[in-house]
Amino acid sequence: QQQVKQSPQSLIVQKGGISIINCAYENTAFDYFPWYQQFPGKGPALLIAIRPDVSEKKEGRFTISFNKSAKQFSLHIMDSQPGDSATYFCAAILGGSGNTGKLIFGQGTTLQVKP
Amino acid sequence: DSGVTQTPKHLITATGQRVTLRCSPRSGDLSVYWYQQSLDQGLQFLIQYYNGEERAKGNILERFSAQQFPDLHSELNLSSLELGDSALYFCASSPLHIPFGDGREAFFGQGTRLTVV
Numbered sequence: 001q002q003q004v005k006q007s008p009q010s011l012i013v014q015k016g017g018i019s020i021i022n023c024a025y026e027n028t029a030f031d032y033f034p035w036y037q038q039f040p041g042k043g044p045a046l047l048i049a050i051r052p053d054v055s056e057k058k059e060g061r062f063t064i065s066f067n068k069s070a071k072q073f074s075l076h077i078m079d080s081q082p083g084d085s086a087t088y089f090c091a092a093i094l095g096g097s098g099n100t101g102k103l104i105f106g107q108g109t110t111l112q113v114k115p
Numbered sequence: 116d117s118g119v120t121q122t123p124k125h126l127i128t129a130t131g132q133r134v135t136l137r138c139s140p141r142s143g144d145l146s147v148y149w150y151q152q153s154l155d156q157g158l159q160f161l162i163q164y165y166n167g168e169e170r171a172k173g174n175i176l177e178r179f180s181a182q183q184f185p186d187l188h189s190e191l192n193l194s195s196l197e198l199g200d201s202a203l204y205f206c207a208s209s210p211l212h213i214p215f216g217d218g219r220e221a222f223f224g225q226g227t228r229l230t231v232v
Contacts (some may be wrong), residue, residue, distance in 0.1 A: 034220065043117065043205050043223035044158070089158060101146060101209070102171055103221065105158040 006106025
């Protein structure tokens, strides 16, 4: 019940296209959902995050859409660029009394943007 | 640069040995988290320290231990190493014990790649 399921495992998109990565969870006690971007040989870097009381959050070309009733959220990368090629992780943090601050990560999506 | 420093960057050691991984959090951050990243298990939370005290424990083996010192740096000790312990080990830090919005998110170091041969 503390899992976050992420899909697809890998994604190839043409430059200028839209990349969409989906995540789903079961535990309604999660109350913070960040996305991390990881380049080879680097640590994960926070990209954008959302709380479940917000349905959408946009930062530049990156948008999180959140569907609380379906317990799903997704990352959209508009106008995808070759420099966006990386592994993307969705994550979740428990709120309330179960909040320890630990990040529960999805399995990751390797994105390749072709020029 | 996230401001979180991990040393060493690479470590190669033999089975049965013991190693220590070091993490210096961002200036002012009180919380340190350790994560293990392997190909088959993804990113797994190991343990968290807040201002010197253990705050949360995840899937950390009994052969592994950690501590946070008064200057807030942290060390992860891995002993009786096995081939399966080969992985990337990341440290992350945040100002509070709860990574949250409003600039209190957890920031990750570049990791230590451990290879057990």
